[in-house]
Amino acid sequence: MHNFLPVAYFQNQFVPFAEANISIATHALHYGTGAFGGLRGLLDPQNPQQVLLFRLDRHCQRLSNSAKFLHYDLPVDKTHEIIVDFVKKNQPNTPFYIRPFVYTSDLGIAPRLHKVEKNFLIYGLELGDYLPTDGVSCRISSWYRQEDRSLPLRGKISGAYITSSLAKTEAVESGFDEAILMNSQGKVSEASGMNIFLVRNGKLIAPGFDQDILEGITRDSILTIADDLGIPVQQRAVDKSELYIADEVFLSGTAARITPVKRIENYELPQSNPITEKLKEKLTAITENREPSYRDWIYSISVE
Template sequence: MHQFLPYAWFQGQCVPFEEARISIATHALHYGTGAFGGMRAIPDPQSSGSMLLFRADRHARRLSRSARLLLTDLSEATILEALTAMLQANKPQQPIYLRPFVYTSDLGIAPRLHDIETDFLIYGLPLGDYLSPDGVSCRISSWTRQEDRSLPLRGKISGAYITSSLAKTEAVQSGFDEALLLNSRGKISEASGMNLFLVRDGQLITPGVDQDILEGITRASVIELAKAMQIPVVERPVDKTELFIADEVFLTGTAAKITPIRQIESTQMNTDRPVMTALKTRLVSITEGRDTAYEHWVTRIPIA
């Protein structure tokens, strides 16, 4: 059973989680006309009384842009103010995951985005490791990642996640932890909710933004860190067979953080992952507010 934070942001204010209710006729419930974000917040290890949010500005910007794809105006400032109010109301004492969500709250039955009411909410729950830090097993999904010409994939549009759900369940029910999806051109796109990286001959390689991926914030952070650490980075199409001969393969995402892939289909992957380990160590240091070079990536919110 899930344990949610006591207070949610709902209809412009903090309310008890149990009171944040929507109608069964809500438009977004039927048509997937919503967009969400995912953020991690942790207690500040350096001082009590505050929470650390990783790249809060980038998360707010992406959600604001996702809302724009739904013809909705939701400013970055509004998102950050609501996040602050919610954290201060809940005063969490453990690492949490926050889910902001903008959606069509209208009760009409016509599938549309014009002349329709919208709203914005946030809830949260305690969250440790979403995937095993020891590594996950993956299969190549029989489901294909959608194309940008059919869905606005640069936003985290809720309706798009039916494919992720189908792929994830297919993987788990066939004995794997996670799914890797190909795009319509037969190239590796991403996992069910994470971006993918591989290492070959010292190069860090990841599918580019033209491969129907979500423009992940953790992905962008890893690329920026790698370049600063003098690790060559290449963004390009990735073939399925490259995964089986790669030196390292790992996933990135807000929930997944940096998670190694230990097996793809029947192939066992290398357990020596120096590039991934170096990047993960640096990213953990940043998210915990211990890396002065990247202080601007962390937002401290007082909750005491």
């Protein structure tokens, strides 16, 4: 059971969460014609009167791009402003997650994006750890990541998450924590809701933008941090067999943050994860606003 934040943004106004309801005939519910975002908010450990949002600008930008694929104009500054107001209205006092959502709100049938009413809503929920923080086991999914020629992979399009759901359930029902999906070229793409990284011989390796990945904001942050820490980085196609012999593998995402991978299929990975740990420590410090040189990644909101 989730604890939802008390106030939602729905039909252009702030209303109690319990009153923000949609019809069973809502177009997006049937066709997956929505797009969402996901941001974490936390209380500043140095000053709990301040809520910290990580890379709010980037999240608003990605949502605006996702909305374009739905033929909906969602200006970046408008979303930014509404999210800040949303946090102020909710006055959260625990770590939480913000879920903005753009969707075809029309009540009608026929899958299409033109001449269909659209809407934008936001709700929030308390959120702790999404995956076990000490590490996860992963199955190589029998489901493949979609291709950009059939679906805009740079948007977080609701309908795309059928593949994530199939992969996650397949993994969990066969005794693993998470799924790793290959792309149609047979290369490593990402997990069900996270990007993937490997470490081999001291180098940090991530499947590139040409590997059908979601352009993860945590992924982008990790690549920047690694560069700043002097860790050599490669973005390139990754073969499945590289995962099995990697020195370290980890997953990254807003919900999962940095989660080490302990086992992939029947291959145990080494127990020590020095680079993963170093990156995780730095990312945590940045999100908690303890790293002055990354302050521009943090948006601080007063909730007194």
